[in-house]
Amino acid sequence: ASRALHLTQPALSRSIQMLERRVGVTLFDRGRTRVEPTDLGRLFLAHAQDVLDSAAALDREVALMRGAASGNIVVGAGTYIAAICVERAIAAFIARNPGVALRVVNDSGTDLLGRLRIGEIDLYVGSLPVGADRDGLAIEPLATRAGGFFVRPGHPWAKRRAIPVDEALRAPLICPTRLPPGLADLLLRAREGEVAGPLPAFACESIEMMRAVARSSDLVLLATVSMVAQEVEAGHLVALSVAGSPPTQEFGVVRLSGRTLPAVVGSLVEAIVAADRA
Secondary structure, X not given: OHXXXXXXXXXXXXXXXXXXXXXXXXXXXXXXXXXXXXXXXXXXXXXXXXHHHHHXXXXXXXXXXXXXXXXXXXXXXXXXXXXXXHHHHHHHHHHHOOOEEEEEEEOOHHHHHHHHHOOOOOEXXXXXXXXXXXXXXXXEEOOXXXXXXXXXXXXXXXXXXXXEXXXXXXOOEEEOOOOOHHHHHXXXXXXXXXXXXXXXXXXXXXXXXXHHHHHXXXXXXXXXXXXXXXXXXXXXXXXXXXXXOOOEEOEEEEEEOOOOOOHHHHHHHHHHHHHHHO
């Protein structure tokens, strides 16, 4: 611990003892070979981490407010939208703003919206919340995307015509680990009363891994055309011919209403919108 903090061991021990005297409780049990936090110590550490996280968030916002060409932006991006446009948008943004440190957090939409509301991220890009979940949020809509079903060229369904969309939805699917609520409801309704396999059959948060599994198995990849355009053009994947309305998903760029963000964040939003349109 002393090495990690760049302190001498006696200095660190004195600091801990001073802290214990200040709060009036024993924070660590000291044995002959180990030092372990007490129950109160664990509680203290949890609150201390919250304080440090808040301080880091404040430092980040102050750095951003100092100027349009410096600072640290944290963006939460859903798996689908990251592959659709966020990757290209970030590449273009970094080229124009080399002094800005940018970090992307990939998680489910529900978790990312929660992080947005407590200030852990500056922007959320992904499937849009509905109803009361939109309260307190400012939304820049992106294109509504239609999902398609993609398989390897030798797949048993590859040459079938007009597969009913409900049948396609009951197939062993490749999807993100945490599906948007609307898509999850659609898949469950399609499988209601039917004997179907696990939903999804394969799940991860890596689009590249999803594509690789689809290329080498009989699983069906549920994705948008833009996510697999190169694989389709190269003949590594083919789009199933499906009859009926395909699943759709609304996407957008979301920030907290009333929270002032510097111009550099607005430039990132513009880059995301432009990449989505492209």
